[in-house]
Amino acid sequence: MFSQNKGLAKLLSVFMLVVIGTVNCLYEDQIKKFDWRTTQIGRLDQAYVELNGFQPRLLVSTKENVIASLCPKSGEVLWRQVFETGPRGSIKLMQLSSASSGADATAAARPGSAHGFDLLTVQGHAPALIRGWNANTGNLEWEWSLMPLQTEKALSSMWFYQNAMIYHVLPVWKSHLEVTPYFATSGQATGNTAKITAPWISEEKCILAGTYFTCIEGSQLISLDLTANQPQVISKALGETPVKPIRAMEGINGVIVVDDKLVGVKDDIPVCNALRGNSFTLGRFNNQNVIVTANVKDKYLNIDGYISESCQQITELTNSMPYPDHYGSPVIKSFDCKMNRNNDGKGCLFITDTSDDSILAVQQSKSRWTRSEALANIIATEFIDLPLADSEGELEKEMKGKAGDDTSLETDIVSAFIHRISSQVLHFKSLLLHVIGLGSKPSATQKAGLVRDAFGLHKMLVILTKSGKVFGIDNMSGKQHWQLYLDNVEEFSNGEQMRLLIQRTSKHFPLHALCMVVAKDKTTGNGVLYRFNPITGQPAEGGLLQLNYQIKQLSMLPETDTDFVKGILIMDSNNKVQVYPEHAKSKANGLYMYTANKATGSLNGFYVKYENSQLTTLPLWSVDLSGHNGDHQIISVASKNPIETVHSQGRVMPDRSVLYKYINPNLVAVFTQASDSIHKYLLNVYLIDVVSGSVVFSMMHRKVRPPLHVVHSENWLAYAHYNDKVRRTEITTIELYEGKTQANSTVWSSLRAPPMPLVERQTYIIPTLVTSMRETITERGITSKDVLIGTASGSIVELPWALLDPRRPISSSSNGREEGAMPYIPELPLPTENMINYNQTISRLNYIYTAPSGLESTCLVVAAGLDMFVTRISPSKTYDLLKEDFDYILISIVLVVLTTGSLVAKHLASRKSLKQAWK
Template sequence: MAPFVRSFRGNIHRFLIDVQILQYLIILVGLFNLSLCLYEDQVGKFDWKQNYVGKIKFASFDTVSAAKKIIVATEENVIAALNLKSGQILWRRVLEKGYGGQIRALGGVTDGDLVSVSGGVPAIVRAWDLATGHILHEWPIAEQNHDRIKDVKWHIKDGTLHHILPIYNSAVEVTSYDSKTGDKLKTRRVSAPFITQETECVLAAPYLACLKGDSSLAVLLLVHLFDTHSQPQSVTINTIFGAGAQGPYHLESILGEEPIISISADNNQRKRILLVGEVPVPIQRDIVGDAALYVVSIDNEKILLETTYKNGVTEIVASELLTSKPMPNISTSVTHNSLLSPTIIASVCPRQTKGVTCRHLLASEDHSVALLQHNKLIWAREEALANIVAVEIIELPMSDRDQEIETEFDQKESIDVDSSWDVLSMMFRRIGSQLKQAKTFLQSILSLTPQQSNQRMDLVRDKFGLHKMIVLVTSAGKLYGIETRKGEIIWQLRVRGIRGFSKRSDAIILYVQRGSRHFPYPPQCVLLAEDKQTGEGIVYTFNPITGQPLDGLVKLGYRIKQSMLLHVTTDDFLRGILIFDIRDKVHVYPKGATAIAASIAKNTYIFTADQTTGILSGYSLSYSTSQELISHKVWELLLSPKNQRITHVVSKNPIERVHSQGRVLSDRSVLYKYINPNLVTIVTEGVGHTHKNTLNLYLLDVVSGAMIFSIMHKRVRGPVHVVHSENWIVYSYFNEKSRRTEIASLELYEGKIQSNTTVFSSLTTTKLPIVERQAFIFPAAIESMRETITEKGITSKHIIVALANGGILELPWMMVDPRRPINPEVREEGVIPYMPEIPIHMDAIINYNQSVFRVSGIHTSPSGLESTCLVFVHGLDLFYTRVAPSKTFDVLKEDFDYYLIVIVLAALLISSYITKKLASQKAQKQAWK
């Protein structure tokens, strides 16, 4: 019995050890799971973030706090404090989106408390802590006249907020509140019967200045707002300008602490200023019409600053206000790249021991902000980046050495297959290039002067294609090139006089005509926009790597309705663009690509969607000749604007590739995907009483004009975000009934047999696809959605979702798969059982604690690695990172132990050799026995 017991004990012991090993294994696996997200030391390694505030609306120097700073309020509904020395954001508060957060007034900084008025009805008054940006007090103003909110003027002074509303033909109503508590202090009515709807009034506290009449008999009336007994003072235009000034006159209040107004005349050719007070004092001096004015006070002396901009030179001329005596020690003139028609929006001139030094905060026409101290630009912020309208991510060019190799195997000659390869010349070229390489190598060894390169050394393509250039187009018409490694701005370009397509919600279109793979041809991008004055189309070409304009601004002379990038290239690898004007005429840009465009015209189709009329039309170019492209309409349909309004037209990413044609079911049969590259999703929102809060989604084949599918949601409303990729559509909306955000997904399948295995044709496929559908609850508000994209489409797709709380979620498409079974009887591979709610895992937030706000768009781009997708998120902030939806299956880990594997391999090799030797010796010995 004893040995049995012993062996039993031994077994138990072994069992316990096994259990321990199992535990370790479980812990190990657990660790493995944890390591899917980012390690702490990887923060900022693959990603970067930049914060912006937007175009400045109000600004004020904070000179009362211990830490000097600039308080700004912007068009993006942001209140922020900027560091005086560096321009960095000290704190930033993002208010409500859109109309509800519009900042209407900002004040009280000189008194040490910051008060802002924002929103519409009700307007919200907030008092902020200057040092930290925390809200100290918040209260709403109950507005009496809802429709007159835009006529209300606000004045913040000495802890009191004045709400000033002109009542037509009777008086000006001034309601005063305690800006902290919101207590109504006083309501006054100052008689002003002359104010009508047409009267132009500006606030020059404590006066309200109104211009009555438009001719030379026009009168300027000044109403003292805090004195109910005073009579309105009147100043005629003639006393200001003298005789001979022509209308129309325009009234403006000059920024600064003093109540001063400027009146422009002669079609804004000249203007004069008027000091408002007990006795109004007109200054008898003409000021050029385009000068921006600001009044700053130094030792109780009022100084007028006139800012003019000519040929890149910004000139600030200071003069004493009353005497017009010039002050050359304050006047400056500065030339800097980041200034473009700037205006002073805040200025401060403290007297120091050395004398007076002025600091001016300048806001340029291209939304950039700069701080000018004396005549030196201290810092500049590119605030145009807070409003990006178009993004492209472009590969960087090869390094000089690679380019030499490329020229050696010049592509044009290497296609020559007719055995006419010139072997000798090729060899010479080869030897030549190798000699050159040897020369540079020797030079680098002997530390001789390196060859002057025409590009920055670090701006070259890397091995995995992860280092790229982001080309950004902003609504201000400014273009940027940002490299992806650190987010550094490499170049910037201003295109003046352009605007986005007004019919397409101010979108500017950016196409990559030639990538950087076609050395020696430079890469080329093209911008399509509208002329600011005429609304006609313009084309602007530039090099996306260096930011050099190529052909300059080309005015097209017609309005653009639709445009398209051709998929074929000309002989110099340039892809032409088809431009469709409002007279249905087709143009090709550049002209040289017409022949190429005509050669594929038989199979070229264009579609247009008009939001106002609801008409969608398709055109074919099949009657084109080689000289001219001729379009003819092949289909037309109407989404009646009486019932619905088109909100989204979403097509697939043209560079997308679908690797897998079908899906394997549990019974090993294949369900083939319906992959139609011409499929476009059209989302409409219902209008009118009966159809309000309905959402329609249509899938339309834009080549044949056939409707593929339509679906309708009741009692839901926007904002709608749509992602359309491969054979699926994922869209989000707000469910009014359940008061929650939902995500619905559709998936299209051809069925068990594929209609055409080689190529898809919209014209031959008449069978409608099977549409799978499912909806999910999403426990967060969505700002934007986009799918990931990789080079070959092998990697599974994830959806990048920007949440309203500042997070960016990487949501696997598997989670919104409409085939998730409700009752999992037969399990399919890679299908999770249905759960109505999509959980948000914190480790799927790809921007960890780097919250980004007001996301307006997400751009994804494939990298050189199949596993990795580059993600660029823009909005108020810019965020760039890379994601690997199927994990980095094609890259070795960073800490991969090369030495270990070499040692192991070597040891194995040696040991196998030795054992072979030993074995043969043993065999020999045995043979002797």
């Protein structure tokens, strides 16, 4: 028996040695060395803070369908639960057991059961999920569901909690209300559904204020008490018609906010009518109900507390602190006070939501902590090169001279040499003074560590979010160096997001970098331009510019002016064009633009002409993709990356000939979708030259529907879609080739009618749901291309293009096979070692952005969803960089030995030759 165990142990040891040799993993010391992640919860919706319990807690729900527990001291996420996106995961109600108006939470438990709930949530509508959570751990303790009979009406359903009962309110607009009570923890109905006739209710004018369903009708409030045995219509005159929409006052039953003042739906509801403000919340202080308000005046955040019934101000709750502009307008959500002997209010914590999607905690007139939840909705990112160090900048300035000066140092070699020597002397002097402590003080960017490195890996990450908040973040450490907020801006009318453009990089010393945000004004609908320095976050070139027209299309000019600024070409709704800055108008002459109408499925091309100091547009072509029934709509338009560089112009064939790539920089992929009575879904793919308007290639998919994610690069196109017939996600790839001869090897022209390309296409099966796709990009395009695929599980898979290549041969024979071509297999492998974020899961991953670095082998990556992940990857390994464990001492010794040996051998050889000469 012992010998058998000994033999088994030896066999197991041999097996482990074999397996360990095949492991490909991330070393422990490399974790978070080249990457970092932020964890977000989204914009705040509801908040409950409790400081007097056994364990202080801050429970929140957000508009991103997330519930979470935050540490009241630091704002750190203790736990979170992320629900589905859209109406299916929307949080209709969040209720704490201790905030249930004194009701016993366990009173609604099943007979014989001792459990109730710490936290109760109602989520979705078809079905609605009622769940009980452990507030300390975030674990689900119980749940029950409710499936409505008519799912389309259930979308507007409402819920409220009262005395261990949960009420489901289903409004049928312009008709009646259906109210059904249930035991909160069991889901057992306590009675029949009550139908209350209410023909005046409408979705735009009605809200649920506690147990009262309240509507505004002209200058009157009309309410119904939904918990009454016989609900009666309660009417109250307001005196004048409200200007702003009404909203419920959280915490007080039957109190609403009408034009920034508190109003009770009935006269016998005690409320402080004298208060004015757009932000109220209810809490307890010294065993009294207290209303707390928050407002901003003279750049100070003022928080005041009043007794709910008498409006008497409580001075202990007064807080005032400096309030930066980038927070926007504050809305106080919750507060609580830690009980102490003095009851001086110093232990009070106020939780505030701001219009820039931040969460601000205030205590003792100071900011206790802040969470920037705008990062949960990233729409655009850019990597900006950091400025040179002061000494390197001076050398750069001396070597370049003034831009545009014909007598600059570039044309005077002697002067350039003299200035170079003098610059080196100044550098040595500066170094010496710095060593002895008498050197000049470092600049602000140097103090912050914002100095360009040798390999171009250290950059400023500029992020634009959906709320209009812009961040400047160090891509190496994740530190937020600056932030600014653009108030009253939003996405464009057709669903297109705001744009972040780079007009000038940091490579033109001493000129600073320049970025621009293009958005739409919420009030007027006209365009808005905001220019700023991406390194410091300060406004530049005038900052905010309000346009007097709506933006239809925009494009960056390919050439720069004398200040190295790229102009922006903007087309308005009347097809007129403007250029900013205006002195760059002449550089827009001869450009081509196109517009796409998603609803009608049409594309139009224009030619921009500059004549007599005026810019005009000439319509060139029009393409109708709406189909014979006119029901096809454009769902996606994908163009190539404008900074992409194509290194290889062809592909070597087995017979040693070259198959040249069809590299058309004007090629755009357009996807349309329509419903079909036979095939259910139709997806059309069009490759269109947007200069000539010619359709280069088209293809139709049947029984295929979104989600659709597209990557368009070089001569290939890859897009992920859902095959409804076989119920799986697939990736289709297309490659275009000119053939064995190249039409024009120097300059591409869409106007010379190039030959139609050869098209290769293939479809692969991917065993996961794709949420985003992006190709890698490097500075010169030498490195192999990989495709980054974001999955629904929150991982980012790096797939080499060789796996997606449509020219993968069907046959496994090696005869006549292209170099590097693998045999075709329908299923794409997703090995765990190809997941670049290893165990750093990104919730709701929907955005990936890549940018080149100074190293040709390395690509910078930003992935975002609810969380954000920043890293760098090397698709072809770091072939241009020495390894970290490179033995410098050994190579130095080898070089010294070889050098010494060569000198000794040379001396011995000369002596030998001399002796031979004397013989």
